[in-house]
Amino acid sequence: MEILKLIRWKNLLMIALTQYLIKYAFFEPFGVNITLNLFGFSLLVLATLCIAAGGYVINDIYDVETDLINKPDQVIVGKTISEQAANNLFIAFNVIGVGIGFYLSHLVGKSAFFATFIIVSGLLYVYASYLKPMPLIGNLVISAMVALSIIIVGLFELIPAITPGNQETQLTFFTILWDYALFAFILNLLREMIKDIEDIDGDHKAGMNTLPIAIGRERAKKIAFAVSFIPLGGAIYYLINYLYGNMVAVVYFLVAIIAPMLYIVIKIFMAETKKEFHFISNMIKLVMLLGMLSLIIYKYSLLD
Incomplete structure (x- = not known):
């Protein structure tokens, strides 16, 4: 159970749900040409989840000091799971994820796509070990990784299936997917900024230099607003x-x-306490989920 908490199983479930929605609620109802069968696509989802899980593990390893201040009851590494065991999990998840990525890249005839898994795995490590304490840069990197979990479905499903006859349709669906990825990027960036404001005390004591520490809590709140x-x-x-x-x-x-986004805007303007910023962070995550669920309604929209 502690391992499930360490790898943020709820977040992983949300990633998997999003990717399956893209394939079965967005691509298939319109007869879009796709590349992977259920087994192959499930491997793509598994690879994404493994690399994401590895990212969560390495992030917790480097965040022990700040987490002991910001959320002492939720610290796992060093308490219920040793740092050595956590490092082994990080390595194992990345080896599995990158290995599956290598197989899938060759399966779809796009061996260059393998680099995506290597880059993401490396960036998640660099983010946790170096970029996270830096103002905005770490926020931008992790938000890009969230967006990539959406785009990667289009890379493996749409791009390899492009022919002269279906090129316009394939690119249209890829463009819509890109819009969703951009929406997820901005929302996650906002959430990361809110979390930095929420965790300002622990981050400051740990010597980090996040945006609210660098420019002040009130200025950071105005930027988030x-x-x-x-x-x-x-x-x-x-x-x-x-x-x-x-x-x-x-x-x-x-x-x-x-409506929820309007509510979030108002709450950011009024927020003062750590509890209020934590609530806003959860609201943003909910809007991200509801945004992805909107893929279900496309078969009823003007696209058909």
Whole structure:
């Protein structure tokens, strides 16, 4: 059970759900040409989850000092799981993830895609060991990794199946997937900024130099407040320009995405305590999940 907590099983479940939704709720209902069967796609999901799990493990290894201050009841490394065991898990997850990535890259005839798994694995280590304490840079890197977990489905499913006859359709679906990845990137960046404000005390004592430490808590909150308008504006723009003619899509976006984002914007403006910022962080994660679930409604939208 402690290992499941260490690898953030709930976050991994969300990644897997998102990737399966892309394939079975977004690609297949429209008859898009795809590359992998269920077994091959499940291997892609497994590879993604293994590398993500490795990232969570190495992050906790390097975060023990700050976590003892910010969330002492949730510290696992050094308490219920030794640092050596955690390092072994990190290595094992990455070996499995990169190994599956090597197999899949050759399976789809795109051996260069193998580099994606190597780069992500390396970046997650560099993030935990070096980039995380730096203002914004660490936030941008980890948010890019979140976006890549969406884009990688298009890389392995759509790109290898492109032919002269279906190129326009394949690229259209890849573009929509890119929009979702950008939405996830911005939301996760906002969440990382909020978490840095929430954890400012522990991070400061650990000698980190996150954005709220570098420029002050209030200035960081103002920047997060400004950033929160980007996903809100993006959702409104998407609704007006692509989904406005379909009532199901309109209602879903208004209720499940735009309304919660408006609430988040207001809460960021008013937030003062650690508890309030923690609540905002969880709300952003919920909006990310609801945003991914919107893939289900596309078969009812104007795309068909």
